[in-house]
Amino acid sequence: MDENRKIKLGISIGDLNGIGCEVALKTFQDSRMLDFCTPIFFASSKTIAAQTKALHMDMRYNGIQEASKAIDGKLNVVNVWKEIPNLQFGEATEEAGSYAIKSLKAAVEALKSGDIDVLVTAPINKNNIQSDDFKFPGHTDYLAEELEGESLMFMVTDGLKVGLLTDHLAVKDAPAAINPILIRTKVRTIEKSLTMDFGVRSPKIALLGINPHSGDNGTIGKEDEEVLKPVIKEMSDAGHFVFGPYAADSFFGSDAYKNFDAILAAYHDQGLIPFKTLSFGNGVNYTAGLNKVRTSPDHGTAYEIAGKGEADHSSFKEAVFSAIRIFRNRTEYAELTENVLQKQRTRR
Missing domain, CATH: 3.40.718.10 (Isopropylmalate Dehydrogenase)
Structure with a gap:
């Protein structure tokens, strides 16, 4: 060009x-x-x-x-x-x-x-x-x-990029909407965007848990054990740099997000509250994947x-x-x- x-x-x-x-x-x-x-x-x-x-x-x-x-x-x-x-x-x-x-x-x-x-x-x-x-x-x-294309709500700044598994969906409906096909699609969309749109080679992606403490091994909800973890292992075994699920309550405060190129949150406020807290006024909402x-x-x-x-x-x-x-x-x-x-x- x-x-x-x-x-x-x-x-x-x-x-x-x-x-x-x-x-x-x-x-x-x-x-x-x-x-x-x-x-x-x-x-x-x-x-x-x-x-x-x-x-x-x-x-x-x-x-x-x-x-x-x-x-x-x-x-x-x-x-x-x-x-x-x-x-x-x-x-x-x-x-x-x-x-x-x-x-x-x-x-x-x-x-x-x-x-x-x-x-x-x-x-x-x-x-x-x-x-x-x-x-x-x-x-x-x-x-x-x-x-x-496959759209993804992707909140971005130079130092923080947060994508959403589910976006404008009621919190009560989010867990049921999260399934292996959705997770694979969103992870691949983030990977492609990071490579093509942001010049990141071999992007590393963190997934946040659906439930508090990522379900505490099934004690607080089974979605993390039965849905998230198997897909993360499957994609990791296939060569994707995908990690988690991480407990959302401590992930941003501990600066753990700095170890990854992007974070994939389970639902809207789980991702946007920390994003806007850390970068409000400088953040951008990007529709990736299109x-x-x-x-x-x-x-x-x-x-x-x-x-x-x-x-x-x-x-x-x-x-x-x-x-x-x-x-x-x-x-x-x-x-x-x-x-x-x-x-x-x-x-x-």
């Missing part, structure tokens, strides 16, 4: 009544960011104008009708709709949810067609996005259906500070840089793999 080519970075605006637009706009208020990528917001010029006015921001942008017309060196806005949505900062409205999905769908179509290279999604409200034509608990599940790159900040809509100009855009900015790095790593990996295959074909 040409190192000088600007990566076209699509941005879905999320919930207009939250802090999504604010953190995205603040990221590109620094004109130096335009040296790294060509940002393309999926909304409308009037919508962005309303946001910047409400937030007392002075921003210049280029209105376009399709992402393929984006201009390097400018902040571009694809006019997905013409009307101006009502702004009710801090309120979870049905209208805001519908525009969040319009933005997301338009951005994903551009991603699939190649009009943008990567996608960064601003936070949505998982309740007000629900409708007759959108019945997904969040971005990850929607992207898993729209894009090719044929396209999507990242997002590690926070939600933050209605309580929406419209006040107080939102910290550090995580969104890091999501932008992560998307760029992953795209370049993935491109380089594909080129190296093709070169190896070409040499093998030549030798034949």
